[in-house]
Amino acid sequence: MPELPEVETVRRGLIPLVVGRRVLGVTVRERRLREPIAPGGLRRLRGVRLTGIERRSKYLLFGTDAGLTLLVHLGMTGQLCVCDRGRPRRAHEHVVLRLDDGRELRYADARRFGMMRLLDSEGLHRHPRLSGLGPEPLGGSLDAAVLHRATRRLTKPIKNFLMDTRAVAGVGNIYACETLHRAGIRPTRPVGRLSRAAWEAVVGSLRQVLHEAIEAGGTTRRDFLNAEGNPGYFAVSLRVYDRAGKGCGRCGAVIKRIVQAGRSTFYCPRCQR
DNA sequence: CTGAGCACCTGAGGGC
DNA sequence: TGCCCTCAGGTGCTCA
Numbered sequence: 119m120p121e122l123p124e125v126e127t128v129r130r131g132l133i134p135l136v137v138g139r140r141v142l143g144v145t146v147r148e149r150r151l152r153e154p155i156a157p158g159g160l161r162r163l164r165g166v167r168l169t170g171i172e173r174r175s176k177y178l179l180f181g182t183d184a185g186l187t188l189l190v191h192l193g194m195t196g197q198l199c200v201c202d203r204g205r206p207r208r209a210h211e212h213v214v215l216r217l218d219d220g221r222e223l224r225y226a227d228a229r230r231f232g233m234m235r236l237l238d239s240e241g242l243h244r245h246p247r248l249s250g251l252g253p254e255p256l257g258g259s260l261d262a263a264v265l266h267r268a269t270r271r272l273t274k275p276i277k278n279f280l281m282d283t284r285a286v287a288g289v290g291n292i293y294a295c296e297t298l299h300r301a302g303i304r305p306t307r308p309v310g311r312l313s314r315a316a317w318e319a320v321v322g323s324l325r326q327v328l329h330e331a332i333e334a335g336g337t338t339r340r341d342f343l344n345a346e347g348n349p350g351y352f353a354v355s356l357r358v359y360d361r362a363g364k365g366c367g368r369c370g371a372v373i374k375r376i377v378q379a380g381r382s383t384f385y386c387p388r389c390q391r
Numbered sequence: 392c393t394g395a396g397c398a399c400c401t402g403a404g405g406g407c
Numbered sequence: 408t409g410c411c412c413t414c415a416g417g418t419g420c421t422c423a
Contacts, residue, residue, distance in 0.1 A: 121416060152399065152418075176417075194416050195401075210401085229400045231417060247418085274393065283418080290416060360415095379394060382414085 120192040121290035122255070123328055123354075125176045127336030128198055132223075133171055135200040136180075140167045140218040148212040152193060153233040155213070160236050162186060163215065175251050175287035179242070187242045193231030199224055251287040255324050260286065262317040269309040276312060276320070277305035278379050289324065292359045293331070295384045297324040299358045304390045305383045306376075330354070358384040 120128070141163045149155035166182040173179070178198075180188035190198065195210075200223050203216070213225040213234055225234060237245060253259035265286075269279070279285055280294045289297070298305050300323035303316055312320070331354045357367055362375035362384055371388035 124416080150400095191417080193400095193418080227400095228402070229415090229417095231399065272392085278394080281417095292416065380396070 120176060120194075120196065121292050121331075122176055122288040123293075123331035123336035125178060125192065125288075125336075126173055126332050128192075129171050129173050129178055132198060132200065135221070136168050136217065136223055137170055138167065139221075141165065141215050142218055143216040145214040145216075146212065147214075148210075148230070150230060151212065151227065151233050152191075152231045153235065155234060160188075160213070160234070162236060163188065174248055175254070175283060176290070177248065185239060187237050187239070189233070189235045189237055189242065189245070189248075190225070191233045191247075193227060193229060193233070195229045196225065196227040196232035199226075251283055252285045254287050255289060255321075255328055260321055260325075262321040263314065265321070266312065266314045266317040269312070272310045273308045275306045275378055276303060276309050277383055279309045280320075280324070281379075281381075286324075291381050291383075292356065293324070293327055295359045296327045296356060299384075299386060299390060300327060302389055302391065305378060305385050358386060360384065 142165075144160045144163050146155055146160060149157070149159075162184070163182070163186070166184040166186065168180055169183050170181040171178060172181065176191060178190040178192075180190065182188070190196075192198070200217075200221050203220055203222055205222075208224075208226055210228045210230075211224050211226045212230070215223040217223060225232075242248065253261075272279070274282075277294050277298060280289045280297065281291065283289075295305070297320060301316070301319040303312070303320060334354045336354075358373050361373045364373055365371070366373055366386040366389060369386065369389045371386050373384055374387050376383050376385075
């Protein structure tokens with residue numbers, strides 16, 4: 119489900135539902151996530167008040183009045199939603215936080231590639247998954263000139279570079295493909311051979327496509343659920359991703375699928391050079 | 392340094 | 408109808 123726009127959509131949807139709420143109880147039904155939940159690892163959540171939700175890359179950070187932060191990653195299939203206590207359990211609901219308004223925050227994740235961990239401010243600060251992240255694509259720190267200068271000697275394909283979280287945070291497979299189509303750049307191009315102007319196009323396209331997806335409610339895939347647990351819909355129209363064999367909307371050429379670093383890449387062989 | 396390959400898991404979809 | 412195969416939004420490891 120979640121790339122950055124989906125995670126941001128979940129964040130925005132959850133804020134009015136959970137911020138200000140006190141956690142009355144925590145149930146962990148399945149601790150074997152990608153990073154297993156330690157026994158009692160979420161126990162200290164009981165009694166705290168949730169004070170805000172931040173996002174870093176595809177991680178959600180739930181702040182609390184106890185100085186603890188609940189770090190959540192949705193992996194490939196993770197879902198977070200707030201619902202009434204009586205709502206029937208869905209499959210793979212691994213963690214439930216009981217809130218003081220009679221509702222529950224539920225974490226479900228079929229493939230269990232996600233994570234959920236409670237950290238104090240020190241643990242959060244030095245957490246390797248967060249400390250190694252590159253600049254946020256939607257923050258002010260992503261800079262085409264800096265990227266251009268930093269990549270002069272690199273031969274890695276631009277698509278793989280975009281998906282390297284140490285270089286740029288939070289760019290997944292879908293938006294890497296979509297960004298490069300908009301920028302008119304072939305995914306296999308070595309980063310070291312991108313001109314300054316090409317970098318401007320990449321950064322501009324990345325920001326644009328992420329903004330559009332967030333504006334549209336972040337829905338790119340079928341199993342997206344919004345914060346109230348209702349299914350989303352295909353609100354974002356993808357121009358190349360999962361469109362192999364179909365026509366490019368800009369030039370009509372047939373979109374190709376290749377594999378890079380084990381992931382599918384989709385691109386238009388005519389308008390991406 | 393690079394990237395290929397694999398690992399973690401379940402489920403959807405296509406072909407037969 | 409069902410079985411078997413491939414593939415999937417993420418991340419992180421080993422290995423060559």
